[in-house]
Amino acid sequence: QKEVEQNSGPLSVPEGAIASLNCTYSDRGSQSFFWYRQYSGKSPELIMSIYSNGDKEDGRFTAQLNKASQYVSLLIRDSQPSDSATYLCAVNEGTGRRALTFGSGTRLQVQP
Amino acid sequence: NAGVTQTPKFQVLKTGQSMTLQCAQDMNHNSMYWYRQDPGMGLRLIYYSASEGTTDKGEVPNGYNVSRLNKREFSLRLESAAPSQTSVYFCASSVLAQVGETQYFGPGTRLLVL
Numbered sequence: 001q002k003e004v005e006q007n008s009g010p011l012s013v014p015e016g017a018i019a020s021l022n023c024t025y026s027d028r029g030s031q032s033f034f035w036y037r038q039y040s041g042k043s044p045e046l047i048m049s050i051y052s053n054g055d056k057e058d059g060r061f062t063a064q065l066n067k068a069s070q071y072v073s074l075l076i077r078d079s080q081p082s083d084s085a086t087y088l089c090a091v092n093e094g095t096g097r098r099a100l101t102f103g104s105g106t107r108l109q110v111q112p
Numbered sequence: 113n114a115g116v117t118q119t120p121k122f123q124v125l126k127t128g129q130s131m132t133l134q135c136a137q138d139m140n141h142n143s144m145y146w147y148r149q150d151p152g153m154g155l156r157l158i159y160y161s162a163s164e165g166t167t168d169k170g171e172v173p174n175g176y177n178v179s180r181l182n183k184r185e186f187s188l189r190l191e192s193a194a195p196s197q198t199s200v201y202f203c204a205s206s207v208l209a210q211v212g213e214t215q216y217f218g219p220g221t222r223l224l225v226l
Contacts, residue, residue: 008152034214043202043217044155088154092213099145099170100215102154 004091006103014111019076021106023089026070032092033065034100035074039085047087048074079110114138116218118203124224125193133188133221135203143206144186145215146170146178148199155202161186193225 003026013019021035032051036044048063050056050072056063062075072091076083086107090100119134137144142163147155147170157170161180175197177189186205190197201221206213 004154043220045217046214049214090155099157099160100155102147102156104152104154 004089004101004103006087006089006106008104009107010109011106012109012111013079015079015081017079017110019079019083019108019110021074021076021087021089021108023072023074023103024070025072025089025091025101027091027093027101028067028070030067030070030091030093033063033072034090034092035061035063035072036088036090036102037085038088038105044088076108079108081110081112084108084110116203116205116216118201118218118221120221121219122222122224124226125190126226127194129193130189130191131193131223132190133201133203133223134185135187135218136185137203137205137216137218138184139205139207139216140183141205141207141216142183143213144180145204145206146176146186146188147202147204148172148197149202149220150199158188158201190223193223195225197223198225199223 035047038044050063050065060077064073086105088105089103116137145160146158159178161167164183203218204215206215
């Protein structure tokens with residue numbers, strides 16, 4: 001059973017702080033990694049994708065990938081109350097099945 | 113450009129009833145997917161269609177059937193609903209079903225089976 005693991009939270013950070021969200025995956029053959037944000041009662045929306053080891057930055061968001069440790073993270077700088085949501089880590093395996101395997105999500109709360 | 117649309121938004125069924133969840137996309141994507149989301153379990157793949165005319169089972173296909181009606185539409189059918197199928201169902205699409213492809217999600221259908 002290929003797995004994607006996330007801490008369910010809630011992760012509570014003050015407004016303006018850095019929020020760090022973590023994800024581990026079990027399939028070493030995984031090749032692409034995604035972070036989706038999901039507000040309560042809404043559908044997931046893509047925040048970041050990353051395919052190579054290292055960091056990828058997009059505005060206040062930075063995705064970090066370490067394939068040797070099978071670890072991917074999302075950093076949110078200058079956190080805002082509007083960032084309060086559940087963040088889903090998703091992994092696309094390198095062979096065979098083409099759909100995404102999702103973690104159960106981490107709930108982030110940004111306190112004003 | 114509506115993206116991915118789903119109908120109905122909400123449905124209540126009795127055990128044993130059947131229904132079809134509809135999904136359509138207007139982005140000219142080749143691949144479409146059906147997921148279910150249960151509390152604390154993330155999204156799980158039910159079925160997907162890599163291209164028009166093909167369908168494949170996902171992680172939790174039992175109790176469901178799908179039809180890729182044309183390039184735009186991908187429906188999910190529950191032949192005999194069970195309380196365990198109470199969930200939120202999301203349809204998604206991507207240009208291709210390949211590594212690195214971004215999936216775009218519809219607004220979801222909330223299903224309650226009594």
